[in-house]
Amino acid sequence: MARPVVSELRLSAYAGRRRAVHPLGPVTLFAGPSGSGKSTVLHAYEALARLGAGEPLGEVFPDPAAYVPDSARPDAEGRRGFSLGCTVDGPAGPVRLDLAVQAEPELRIVGERLTRHGRTLLTTALRDPGRTTVQAAWHTAGSTPVTRAPLPDDLLGTALLPLRVAGATAGQREVLAAAEQTVVGLRSLFPCAPEPAKMRAPVLAGEGRLLRDCANLAEVLHRTHNACPRRHQRLAAVATAGCAGPVTGIGVRELPDGTVQALLGRDARPATPLDRLGDGELRYLALALTLLTGPGVYAMDRIAEVPEAMQCLTLLTDDLDRGLDARQVGALLDLTADITADGHMRLVGAVGEATAAQARRMPGVAVVDLTP
Template identity: 40%
Template sequence: MNRDATRPAGPAHLRPDAPGSERPPVPRPTVEELRLTSFKSYRRAVLPLAPLTVLYGPAGVGKSNALDALAVLSRLALGEEITDSLDGLPDRTGPLAVPVRGGLAGCVPHGRDAIILGCTVRSPHGRIRLDIVIRTDGPVRIARETLTLDGRTLVDTGEQDVRNHRVNVCWHNDTRQGDIRAPFPSGTMITAQLPLRVAGSSAGECLVLAAAEDLLTALREVFPLHPVPALMRDWARADPQARLRGNAANISAVIDRLSNECPRRYGQLLRVVQSAAPHPLLGLAVAERESEGVRRVLAVFDEGVLGRTGADQASDGMLRHLAFAAVLLTGAGVLDLDVAAEVPWAHRQLTVLAEDLGAGLSVEQTASLLRLARDMAERGQLRVAAALQEPAAAREALGAGDLRSGGAVVVECRRDPGSGFTVLRPEAARVPAQGGRGEGAGGGDGAAEAARSVGERSVGEPVAEGAGSAVDGDAVDLEG
């Protein structure tokens, strides 16, 4: 039995909700800000990320693009070639088995030849900032990448050797010889290469390695979830180690695994599904059949006197609700992720990207999922970024208290009529702050402060932030 797969976020003495707990929770690296300087429909935009972040707006405004940006950084953090990371590796399992939406070409804004992204990770060592420029004119390559810790530059890139696919990298070293310089392959994220290239022979190099590990750990624990009911209706091959794919096609195999491996979580999942069902639901079971020696399973809703409805007959909405609830209630061990296994699980933080959370669901059903996400986030089990078309469910599920404490950020997405770029407007800016604007004011995290500051811009202006550190040295024209 794999107890790590479905265990809570930590032992009782490490969980903030544990009664009588005197020790603080283990700090975990978490992404608290995403910078979309030049990516798909975004230009110089900043998205603050709270334990629960909800983006809303009509179809086509760019909500999914923001989730894709974080998924792209997560893929690059795995250390594969940029093209393979974004276009997918069909012969692989895990997150790279399928391309990111649109592939590499779809991530580059129209008429441009570069992707410019960045993020800020809060870690035990401080705030780590990554900014990265990927050029697509000629060989796909890292044209600029910087890594800073609390404002101190730890890693920076310099001259490029495009013909030989190399870029000069300089990293912090506090010995007499000064910072160290060496050529790195330019087809892979530089930060992902650091653990294999930096010796750690000085305090300065150890700091570089610690910051890189924290950043990579936070990014690798990102799981994009977009359930596809048409695929979820198929019988799945039974697997005691089944891991849910991003399209939830093997949901029946995962339900079968949970029922055998973790009855407590399985019972919680049943109660959540029962609360969303519009009719009495007695149970959640698994039908079995065997074909040519292969055991296959299918999730079944037990509706009592109404009979048993298999996943092959269930509504799109109920299947999507089942997939989202299963992910929120279980850990990274049952998800198709390439986790940072070398890092203790108590120091890792799962981030779920919930695409089109309310599709096929009523406002109340969607609100119940958001409340579940909020509860799981408050217990330190995961963080969630969800996309919705209408804000009603978020406003019903999240009161002013959640926004005021920094536990949630609700962000409006729309297109600027003049430029066509996506504009982000955090609603948390409309909620009065509880105390000062410094870090930790009112007991929340940095996302609340970021939401307040970016929300003060004019409504028609894209939310922007100083992302120039990754741009200035690469002559990428954002104004043309």
Template identity: 55%
Template sequence: MGASQPAGGAATLEDPRATGEDPGQDVRAPAVSALHLSAFRSLRARTVPLGPVTVITGPSGSGKSTIMEAYEALARLGQGNALGEVFGERTARPGSPSPYVPQGARPDRQGRRGFRLGCAVTGPAGPLRFDVAVQAEPELRVVGERLSRDPGETLLATALRDPARRSVTATRHVAGADRALRMPFPDDRLALPLLPLRVAGTTTEDRALLEAVEQVVVALRSVFACDPVPARMREPVAAQDGRLGGDCANLADVLRRTRAECATRHAALLAVVREGCAGPVTELRAEAAGSAGMAGSNLVRGVLERGGTLPVTPLEWLGEGELRFTALALVLLTGPGVLSVDTVYEVPAARQALTVLADGMDRGLDGRQTTELLALAGRMARRGHVRLLATAPAGGALARAAAQTEGVTLIDLGR
């Protein structure tokens, strides 16, 4: 389940789901259906159900961003990142208290403290649950993982048997008995993404285990955390690979690519932008920015064409709300071939559903823009294209729109 890039980009742009074609009701893409935060930051014993479109609302400090942070952390671990890459950057210095451990958690006799988080995953292999326990103090280590099938059948478990060794022991359930895998796994990252390298897949039990592992890993890796930053989107950018970053700073380069490679998708984006931007909009494109012979002559900027004799409007002239709206619409309409995500290319596109994480999604947007984006997310979710998990302040435009939109899972942490 590697993440090698395909040569070129046009093939990945022409995802049938982006054009509105139904990939088939019999295909169920792996998806995270719930987050389980047993003890993570300020949240304890919290289960967060997730639908195709989910909006989490609540007052400041209620845990909205913590839920998003937990999901993104699980996604990065599922991609094979080391614990230090995911959690170490938030620790000021070695030996200092970890911000991820609940403040009231007491250390054990060896002075160790940690946190636990997990998820439920649906898909072709059936309902699964994955949990991981992490020692955060005095150093980051995986204490244990558990992959189980409802109701309570453990498929794979790891445990830190000997604290003196930098490894964990893995056991799997085969023919009614638990069997230890010969080779240990490192204690600084998840064993789950590494398992296909250790299991041959020659028996029925092997294949069932690998299918379950693939379902969880694909669901976790199919995540794109998005927070458009208008200040970064106003500057011309180099024409490169046309893969959108999480801050959407290279929006103009992506517009250059989508307009050239996927007319259907670009037309859909243009139709949405017309609804969310003030004034007439006849085209959305990129143009060269910089003079020939200059070092930055490969720079591009985005522009709106207004039609008739009206001059074009550079995107940098738009307000923050219009810029964020345009970027979020592009994210919801595109897929792994355009977004900068760790894509599982060997899994068919119809068996992948990208989950967009948008913390504070309605920041800077008005009610009309928010309603349009939520409706767009619903349409794309019904086609199996994307799932959306967004947060919004209590009483804000997104929370109000979610309460009135059919098919949206609304979670109010203030209740």
């Protein structure tokens, strides 16, 4: 059975992007010069994912005016905003979610539409600007064709439907299936942004869930070394392709103060602590570890109601190739293609033009050129 995945992003009017439609495959890399909008596209994806997880609009968009297109003019009431959306494929077929967000004078969701096979399953609209709610209507197909109720204007209505819809009619079950697929597809996202400066120091050993900035790299290596020996061995093999000199393995040393320190084995030479590695090597190791570990290792909200076998995790990485040389990029792209081949993981990232040229020669990798 198909796992829910975000198969398309739509930036109808979002920051510098207008009427932009971007299909997403197993590996999708956005390329283009600085200022072309690569980070904007990735931010839109992450914003939708956070809304799908139930985060309030103000936390997702703390500076909403930054996402209003420069050409947008306020209406008679001084209102301006932005719009974005996505399509989530899965067992229910393609489901579209489209949002209209008012950024000024007050931040709120003023319009939301969830559709499947051309049928509108949920629609919301702002009826009374003086209230902090929108009027929602969702498909019922029973004795009452449509159910109407107010919903908060700062939360994604689609994420609230599983709490509001009973599933007593065929129409309600269709709404639930579409909403749940959309939420699972959006929530199955892990943004990864390794910061080498935070990865060098020993860290306390804990549950070993990888942070977004990979600051606890040594802690996670300690976990994989003890609990996932096969993945750990594969990481050591991958490290050889991205680190200078011969690498015979990756080890972890427990220090007297209770912290753990990661080490690279070097043949007969003393092991090299990771704090001596260059930024590129550290970023390479962190990205490779992110690809090789399972969903339970990431510091993200688990979707407990859906078995992991029915989920497909998407890694979101801006500046994927920052600090990496061509050899490291090639090894990382090869690993990405291999890991994503079984359908359990996808990758969406932003890269420079040199990496884009490498990636275009690889089967299964889609490169989206955002050059103006």
